[in-house]
Amino acid sequence: MLTPNHVVTTARAALVGGAVTAAVLMLGPWPGLEQVFGLSDKAAHAIAFGGLLAVSFLAFPRMRRNDLAIAAVMLGASIEVAQLFTTDRSGSFGDLFADSLGVGVIYVASHIENVRALARQRGGATFGEIAAQDRRRGARRLAPVIQAVFPEPSEAAEAQAPTSFAARAARRYPRRA
Numbered sequence: 001m002l003t004p005n006h007v008v009t010t011a012r013a014a015l016v017g018g019a020v021t022a023a024v025l026m027l028g029p030w031p032g033l034e035q036v037f038g039l040s041d042k043a044a045h046a047i048a049f050g051g052l053l054a055v056s057f058l059a060f061p062r063m064r065r066n067d068l069a070i071a072a073v074m075l076g077a078s079i080e081v082a083q084l085f086t087t088d089r090s091g092s093f094g095d096l097f098a099d100s101l102g103v104g105v106i107y108v109a110s111h112i113e114n115v116r117a118l119a120r121q122r123g124g125a126t127f128g129e130i131a132a133q134d135r136r137r138g139a140r141r142l143a144p145v146i147q148a149v150f151p152e153p154s155e156a157a158e159a160q161a162p163t164s165f166a167a168r169a170a171r172r173y174p175r176r177a
Contacts, residue, residue, distance in 0.1 A: 004061075007058060008058065008059060008060075008061060011055050011056075011058035011059035012059040012060075014055050014059075015052065015055045015056055015059045018048075018051065018052055018055060019052060019075070022048045022049075022052065022079075023079060026045075026048075026079050026083065026089075027079065027082055027083060027086060027089065029086075029088055031088055031089060041095065041098075042094060042095065042097075042098040043098070045076070045095050045098035045099050045102065046098045046099070046101050046102030046105070047102060048099075048102070049072055049073075049075070049076050049098075049099040049100075049102040049103050050102030050103060050105055050106045051102075051106075052072055052075070053068060053069060053072045053102070053103050053106045053107065054106050056068045056071070056072065057106075057110060065107060065110055065111075069103050069104075069106075069107045072099075072103045073096075073099060073100050073103055076095075076096055076099030076100065076103075077096055077099075079091075079099075080092065080093075080095055080096050080099075083095075118130060
């Protein structure tokens with residue numbers, strides 16, 4: 001039976017195969033090969049690195065999307081540097097920009113479901129209010145803009161707040177009658 005772990009394993013194999021294929025095609029002695037498929041050089045770069053990022057989202061579900069996107073751009077940069085050392089290739093900032101554009105499109109598209117969920121759950125709240133309510137932010141300091149909108153509680157309010165775990169739990173989960 002198919003499980004999510006099977007999808008992750010398959011995606012990892014596809015990611016390795018795709019990365020090796022992209023590196024070979026971008027470093028090999030076949031300049032202009034993308035024109036066989038009707039693509040320009042920049043479109044091929046954007047599609048390749050966008051596809052690699054999309055597969056890496058499936059291959060590494062516990063890694064942050066930011067980290068995977070940065071890794072994809074760094075792979076593109078390293079391939080452009082490696083092209084400087086080949087005889088029939090040349091590295092260019094245009095190709096790196098195309099790599100980054102492909103990564104950016106997939107990265108932004110990956111956040112669409114988060115925005116849809118926020119619209120369903122907290123449609124009337126501003127992004128600042130949502131960030132202030134985010135439990136993952138915990139003890140972190142809020143950004144200055146958010147602090148201006150949502151000032152931190154005064155010291156008098158903090159002095160009245162229960163300090164023990166039991167007191168906080170009792171306040172959060174009152175006894176049932």
